[in-house]
Amino acid sequence: MSVLTSAIIRTLSGIKIQVPKPYTLVTRMMSGGDKNYETLRVMRPREFVVQVEIARPEKKNAMNKAFFSEIRQCFDSLAVDGECRAIVLSGSGTLFTAGLDLMDLGHLMALLDDPDTDMGRKALKVRQLLGEWQQSFNAPEKCLKPVIAAIHGACIGGGIDLTSACDIRYCSQDAWFVIKEIDLGLAADLGTLQRFPKVIGNDSLARELAYTARPFYADEAKQMGFVSRVFQDKDLLIEGALETAALIASKSPIAVAGTKASLVYSRDHTVEEGMNHIGVWNQGMLQSKDLTKAAMALMEKKTPTFSKL
Ligand SMILES: CCC/C=C/C=C/C(=O)SCCNC(=O)CCNC(=O)[C@H](O)C(C)(C)COP(=O)(O)OP(=O)(O)OC[C@H]1O[C@@H](n2cnc3c(N)ncnc32)[C@H](O)[C@@H]1OP(=O)(O)O
Secondary structure (H helix, E strand, C coil), X not given: CEEECCEEEECCCCCEEEECCCEEEECCCCCCCCCCCCCEEEEEEECXXXXXXXXXXXXXXXXXXXXXXXXXXXXHHHHCCCCCCEEEEEECCCCCECCECHHHCHHHHHHHHCCXXXXXXXXXXXXXXXXXXXXXXXXXXXXXXXXXXXXCCEEECHHHHHXXXXXXXXXXXXXXXXXXXXXXXXXXXXXXXXXXXXXXXXXXXXXXXXXXXXXXXXXXXXXXXXXXXXXXXXXXXXXXXXXXXXXXXXXXXXXXXXXHHHHHHXXXXXXXXXXXXXXXXXXXXXXXXXXXXXXXXXXXXXXXXXXXC
């Protein structure tokens, strides 16, 4: 744990801010510090690599209230974890996720059915709940450590929302996917309709899949660009995902964070705005020692090691 009793930190814009004391910059050490979640298992299989597994195998990893809260807590905490540079997100048991926990919708139904609450108040409460769940699925994107979704078996409904917010998607040959919400009588509202069309770069196909809830399988997912690699089985999938994560983790974490920040920003902005963003970002980040270290290592044909975040 790195605690500064008092410090002046220069922000990217050059403005100095006084940090209150004590201030925790990096919260957890490599082992022994991971929180015990009810719906997630957090593992550290390689140096600087964290594997987050959805851990409700008996309920096919369905996403309940606890899951929405924990997935956000987990990614928010990995975002500031100096021992984490890349994340693999996987599912336990026979599949990645069955999507929204349909048995856990009681509190929402009770609210909607309550005759004593007027429409406006009901609408505000639903808006608030959806906002919270949306934040949960924004968390992997906001965390500046690349997230690799390793998908085996089914990836249904909320699973498409969640994996669309990841950086990289790999799957096993038995994987299948479905934008299921239309069959539940609702428009997908946790990110699929915003991210999925941009991920696959095919508006017509995205609309077809969202309007029909037609399942698609590993090979089609690869062909459309939703996943970038297909592995023979789950073991090879996890191994492949961990290998890519370890390779990312061997790079400068400052450069990786800047690359993710720029890719995410540029997706939603013009080329000019994106270039301005990375220009401002790098005016600060190029002052990191990683640049010199990496350049020296390249010249000397050595492998650089980068200090902790
Ligand atoms: C409104 C807010 C915004 C959020 C929107 C999100 C929307 C969505 O995610 S839509 C998608 C909803 N999910 C589904 O429609 C999938 C339903 N499940 C299935 O189709 C099958 O269970 C599945 C193909 C995933 C697996 O089939 P399999 O035969 O292998 O297993 P089962 O015997 O069916 O299930 C085993 C136990 O898991 C429980 N379970 C499965 N899915 C869910 C689920 N979505 N929610 C809650 N529980 C689920 C199932 O009931 C079994 O439990 P038990 O009877 O206690 O053994």
